[in-house]
Amino acid sequence: MSExxxxxxxxxxxxxxxxxxxxxxxRAYFRELAKVDYTIPDLAKPIFxxxxxxxxERRAIPLQALDLGCSYGVNAALLKHDLSMEDLRQHWTxxxxxxxTAKEIVEADREFxxxxxxxxxxxxxxxxxxxxxIAFAEEAGLLESGMAVDLENVPxxxxxxxxxxxxxLVLSTGAVGYITEQTFxxxxxxxxxxxxxxxxxxxxxxxxxxxxxxxLAQWGYVTEKLEGRTFVQRSFVSDGEQARVxxxxxxxxIDAAGLESEGQLHAEFFLSRPxxxxxxLPLERLLAD
Numbered sequence: 001m002s003e004x005x006x007x008x009x010x011x012x013x014x015x016x017x018x019x020x021x022x023x024x025x026x027r028a029y030f031r032e033l034a035k036v037d038y039t040i041p042d043l044a045k046p047i048f049x050x051x052x053x054x055x056x057e058r059r060a061i062p063l064q065a066l067d068l069g070c071s072y073g074v075n076a077a078l079l080k081h082d083l084s085m086e087d088l089r090q091h092w093t094x095x096x097x098x099x100x101t102a103k104e105i106v107e108a109d110r111e112f113x114x115x116x117x118x119x120x121x122x123x124x125x126x127x128x129x130x131x132x133x134i135a136f137a138e139e140a141g142l143l144e145s146g147m148a149v150d151l152e153n154v155p156x157x158x159x160x161x162x163x164x165x166x167x168x169l170v171l172s173t174g175a176v177g178y179i180t181e182q183t184f185x186x187x188x189x190x191x192x193x194x195x196x197x198x199x200x201x202x203x204x205x206x207x208x209x210x211x212x213x214x215x216l217a218q219w220g221y222v223t224e225k226l227e228g229r230t231f232v233q234r235s236f237v238s239d240g241e242q243a244r245v246x247x248x249x250x251x252x253x254i255d256a257a258g259l260e261s262e263g264q265l266h267a268e269f270f271l272s273r274p275x276x277x278x279x280x281l282p283l284e285r286l287l288a289d
Contacts, residue, residue, distance in 0.1 A: 013206060013241070013244040013245045013247070013248040020032045020033070021071055021128070021129075021130040021132075021133050022130055022132050022133070023132060024102035024132050024135075024136060025072075025092075025102040025105040025106070025136050026071075026072040026074075026088075026092045026133075026136065027092050027093060027097065027105070029071065029072060029092075029133075030088065030089045030092045030093050031093055033089075033234070034089055034093070035237075036234040036235045036236070036237055037232075037234055037235045037264075038085070038233070038234040039085060039232055039233070039234065040173045040174060040202055040231060040232070040233040040234070040267060041074050041075055041078055041085055041173050042078070042084055042085045043202075043231045043232065044075070044171075044173045044202050044231065044269075045075075045078045045079065047200070047269060047287060048075070048079055048169075048171055048200065049079065050286065050287055051169060051171075051198060051200055051271075051286075052065075052079070052121065052122055052169065054281070054286060055168050055169060055198065056121055059168055059195075061121045061122075062120055062121055062122055062123045063121060063122045063123070063168040063169060064122075064123050064125065064166050064167050064168050064169075065079070065122055065123070065124045065125070065167070065168065065169040065170070065171060066124075066125050066126075066127060066164060066167050066169070066170045066171070066187075066191065066197070067124055067125070067126045067127070067143075067171055067172070068127050068128075068170065068171070068172040068175040068179060068183070069127070069128055069172055069173075069174060069175030069178060069179065070124075070126030070127060070128045070133075070134070070137065070143065070146070071128055071130065071133045071137075072133045072136050072137050072142070073124070073126060073133075073136070073137030073140065073142030073143050073146075074088065075124070075171065075173060076124035076126065076137065076142040076143055077113065077142050079119070079122055079124065080113075080118040080119045080120075080122060080124065080142075081113065081117060081118060081119070091112065092105075102136070105136075105140075106136065106139045106140050109140035109141070109142075110139075110140060110141050113140060113141050113142055114141070115141070123144045124142070124143055124144060125143060125144060125145045125146070125147070125163060125164070125167070126138075126142075126143040126145070126146040126147065127146075127147045127149065127151075128146070128147075128148060129148065129149070129150045129178075130148065131148040134146035134147065134148040135148075145163055147160045147163070151179070151182065151183040151186045151187065152178075152179060152180065152182050152183055155186065156186045156187065156189075156190060160190070161189070161190035161193075162190075164187065164190040164191050164193075165190065165191075165193045165194045165195075166194045166195055167191040167195060167197045168195060168197050168198070169197055169198050169199075169200065170187075170191060170197050170198070170199040170200065171199075171200045171201070172200075172201045172202065173202045173233075173267075174202065174204070174233060174267070175201075176201055176203040176204070176207050176209065176212065177203070177204055177206070177207040180211065180212065181211040181212045181214070181215040184199075184212050184215050184216065185215050188215070188216070188219050192219060196220075196273075196274045196277075198271065198272070198273050198277075199216065199221065199271070199272040199273070200269070200270070200271050200272075201269070201270045201271075201272075202231055202233075202267040202268070202269055202270075203267055203268055203269075203270060204233060204265055204266070204267050205230070205249060205254055205259070205260070205266055205267065205268060206245055206248045206249055206252070206254075208252065209223070209225075209268075209270050213270070213272065216272045220274055220275060221272040221273060221274060221275075222272065222273060222274070222275045222278040222279075223270055223271070223272040224270070224271050224272075224273075224278060224282065224283040225268055225269065225270050225283075226268065226269040226270075226271075226283060226284075226287065227284075229268075229269070230259060230266040230267065230268055231266065231267045231268070231269065232264045232265070232266060232267075233264070233265040233266065233267050234264065234265055235263055235264050235265075236263055236264065236265065242260065242263065245260055245265065246260055246261065271283050271286075
């Protein structure tokens with residue numbers, strides 16, 4: 001792992017973190033993200049848990065969730081266990097693991113994330129471009145199934161489409177921007193074949209959600225944004241990244257004052273549901289305490 005695992009490119013506003021997703025286990029991933037206070041999965045967890053609770057009242061359990069851009073199964077770990085990002089960081093970066101092999105990490109994690117310790121109301125399928133991350137999450141027992149595929153550039157394989165039938169919830173905490181309406185357009189025929197899943201996305205403010213919402217609308221979905229609230233994803237890796245992101249926001253007519261101007265990337269939350277379900281229980285009421 002290079003000391004420059006997080007790479008900046010002046011032609012792209014957001015720093016590139018691809019290098020931390022291709023290791024055989026999550027140790028480097030958590031070492032690098034700890035440097036930028038990556039926190040969005042923690043902030044997303046209570047909202048995802050509320051969606052799971054609401055869906056559990058309407059559908060058979062275990063619910064099937066599809067995590068887009070799942071990396072090493074982080075959202076699955078948080079959803080299925082009483083853990084935080086800091087808990088995971090401490091678990092995977094503790095000194096006792098410094099010289100462990102990836103195989104030893106997997107073996108230890110099968111016990112740590114054992115089924116007897118998990119919330120079995122939800123089963124998580126993961127989709128990510130990183131084959132090593134998917135392989136780890138499957139072998140460690142965080143994902144019931146994982147799929148390494150880049151749907152921006154290739155069709156959805158039939159074998160994967162079969163696994164996605166019966167999906168109840170689609171979620172992401174940073175995939176949008178890497179994935180676009182192209183990916184959603186390829187997923188929709190599969191995920192809506194036997195059910196109509198809720199689709200929940202945390203999206204950085206620099207990435208407009210309009211095209212994805214329009215694609216979902218063609219399948220009968222209504223998209224609501226949680227108004228008046230943003231969620232910190234992480235700190236900027238440099239002044240240069242901050243300046244590029246703020247410039248990108250300005251081009252979109254979005255004011256960065258008090259948010260990105262303070263040194264952190266901010267995301268917004270979008271929930272897409274069939275029209276009748278959205279009208280029966282609006283987002284603000286769904287998430288009300």
